[in-house]
Structure formats: structure tokens, C-alpha cells
Amino acid sequence: MVARISPERATGMLLILLLISLIVTSSVGPEVDTRRSEFSASLVEIPDNQERYWTSIGFGLLSDLLTISLAGLLYLVLRPHGRSLALVGSFSLLAGAVTLLGFHMSRFGLTYLAEAYIGATGPRADTIESMARAFARAGDFGAFSALTLIALGLLSFGAVFIRSKALPRYLGGLAVVSGLLLPFFWLSSAVDGIWIVGLVGFAGTLLWQLLLGSWLLLKGPLQPEATGR
Numbered sequence: 194m195v196a197r198i199s200p201e202r203a204t205g206m207l208l209i210l211l212l213i214s215l216i217v218t219s220s221v222g223p224e225v226d227t228r229r230s231e232f233s234a235s236l237v238e239i240p241d242n243q244e245r246y247w248t249s250i251g252f253g254l255l256s257d258l259l260t261i262s263l264a265g266l267l268y269l270v271l272r273p274h275g276r277s278l279a280l281v282g283s284f285s286l287l288a289g290a291v292t293l294l295g296f297h298m299s300r301f302g303l304t305y306l307a308e309a310y311i312g313a314t315g316p317r318a319d320t321i322e323s324m325a326r327a328f329a330r331a332g333d334f335g336a337f338s339a340l341t342l343i344a345l346g347l348l349s350f351g352a353v354f355i356r357s358k359a360l361p362r363y364l365g366g367l368a369v370v371s372g373l374l375l376p377f378f379w380l381s382s383a384v385d386g387i388w389i390v391g392l393v394g395f396a397g398t399l400l401w402q403l404l405l406g407s408w409l410l411l412k413g414p415l416q417p418e419a420t421g422r
Contacts, residue, residue, distance in 0.1 A: 199414045204266040208406030211259040212399055218252040219395075221245050232326050233318075239307035246304065253297040260290035267350065270415065274360060275353040282349030289342035296335040303328050340375050340391075347372030347398065359416060364405055371397030 198206075239246050268283035306325040313321050347368045354365025374394025381388035 200266055200269045201409045201412065201414055204263065204270050205406045205409030207259060207263050207266060208402045208409070211256060211263060212402045212406065214252050214256040214259060215399065215402075218249055218256055221249045221252070232329075233310070233322055235329075236307045236310045236322065236325055239304060240311055243304075246300075250297055250300050250304075253300075254294065257290050257294040257297060260293070261287060264290065264346075270409070271350065271353050271360075273415070274357040278349045278353045278356075282346045282353070285342045285346035285349060289339040289346065292335055292339035292342060296332050296339060299328065299332045299335070303332070337379050340378055343398075344372040344375040344394070347375070347401070361408065364401065364408070367397060367401045367404070370394075371401055 264283045264287040267286065268279050271279035271282070303325060306321055306328060310318060310321045310325065351365040351368030351372060354360045354368065355362050356365075371394045374390055374397065376391070377387055377394065378391035381391065
């Protein structure tokens with residue numbers, strides 16, 4: 194007879210798996226920086242690091258699918274402790290994951306443009322570079338939009354933890370702080386060095402996943418509160 198895994202422990206396992214997948218995604222692939230004056234250097238790096246780039250895309254797609262599943266599980270786990278906030282958080286997380294799915298799919302097109310650029314010369318090379326830059330910028334817009342939606346989800350989940358008497362409030366505080374810092378990635382193209390603030394938010398999100406995932410795995414089924422909010 195197969196033992197039934199509680200939604201809490203399933204959520205914990207998914208959080209840890211997502212954490213690992215996100216770390217691989219962000220650390221393996223070469224960066225495509227549309228702000229570089231010589232964007233062609235970024236295009237050349239893609240074919241030169243093809244295995245790393247494809248690995249990053251693959252784990253990125255895996256992260257998106259895990260996040261979609263996580264959105265539903267987090268709603269099930271947190272619904273007894275704050276129905277409305279849990280619904281907003283889960284919907285925001287789901288919308289962010291779907292947006293990121295589109296972003297990672299767009300990287301396939303950028304890969305083909307980068308390969309075409311290698312053998313191109315003259316006006317054709319300039320055209321491919323312009324197309325690739327526009328493609329990459331559209332992808333960046335999608336990624337930043339997704340991070341904003343995920344930040345809204347973190348703020349909503351954080352509020353659930355802070356308001357609940359049955360959940361660790363420090364996890365709520367960490368989620369709120371991370372959610373406030375993530376959108377600073379939007380300003381990275383306008384303000385030098387501001388991306389560090391967004392990076393701190395991203396690191397805080399990873400830490401939140403680790404702590405929450407570990408806590409849910411150890412705690413198991415949660416006792417519902419007397420009244421839902």
C-alpha cells in the first residue's frame with residue numbers, strides 16, 4: 194500500500210526541487226545583456242557556450258512547470274489560514290510562472306538568431322543583430338513582468354504568515370522583504386548598480402523557499418485555524 198503524502202510535505206518537496214532548479218538555471222547559462230554596447234559579443238557567447246545555454250533553458254522550463262504546480266499546492270496549504278490572500282498569492286505566482294514560460298520559450302528563437310549571426314557579414318549581420326537585440330529586450334520585459342507578479346505573490350503569502358497564529362511569522366517577514374526588493378530589477382537599465390537590490394530580493398526568495406520547504410517537510414500536516422480570513 195502506497196503511503197499518502199500530505200499537501201504540506203508535497204509542497205515542501207516541491208519548494209526544495211524548485212530551489213535547486215532555479216540555482217542551476219541562474220548559474221549555468223551565459224548572460225545575454227542587451228545593455229552592452231557591443232551586443233554582438235553576447236550573440237557570439239551563445240553558440241560558444243551552447244551546452245550551458247541549452248541546460249539553462251531546460252532547467253528554466255522545469256522551474257516554470259514546478260512553479261505552476263507549486264501555486265496550486267500553496268493555495269491548498271495556506272487557504273485555511275487566509276483564503277483571500279492565499280488566492281491572490283497563488284494566482285500571482287501562477288501568472289508569473291506562465292509569463293516566465295513564455296520568456297524561456299523565446300530563448301529558443303534567440304538561439305537560432307545567434308547561430309545565424311555567426312556566419313553572417315555586412316548588412317545581414319547588422320539586421321540579425323538588431324532582430325536579436327529586440328528579441329532579447331522583449332524577453333527581458335517578460336522576465337521583469339514575471340518577477341513583479343511573483344513579488345506580488347510573495348507579499349500576499351507573507352501577509353498570510355504574518356497574520357496567522359499557526360504559521361512562523363519570520364517566514365512572512367522574509368517573504369514581504371523579498372517581494373519588495375524583487376521589482377528593483379526594473380530599474381537596472383536606468384540606474385547603475387540598482388540590480389544588486391533586486392538580486393538581494395532574489396536571494397531572499399531562494400532562502401524563503403529553503404526555510405519554508407524544510408519547515409513543511411518537518412512539520413507535516415498543519416492544524417487549521419478556528420476561522421479563515
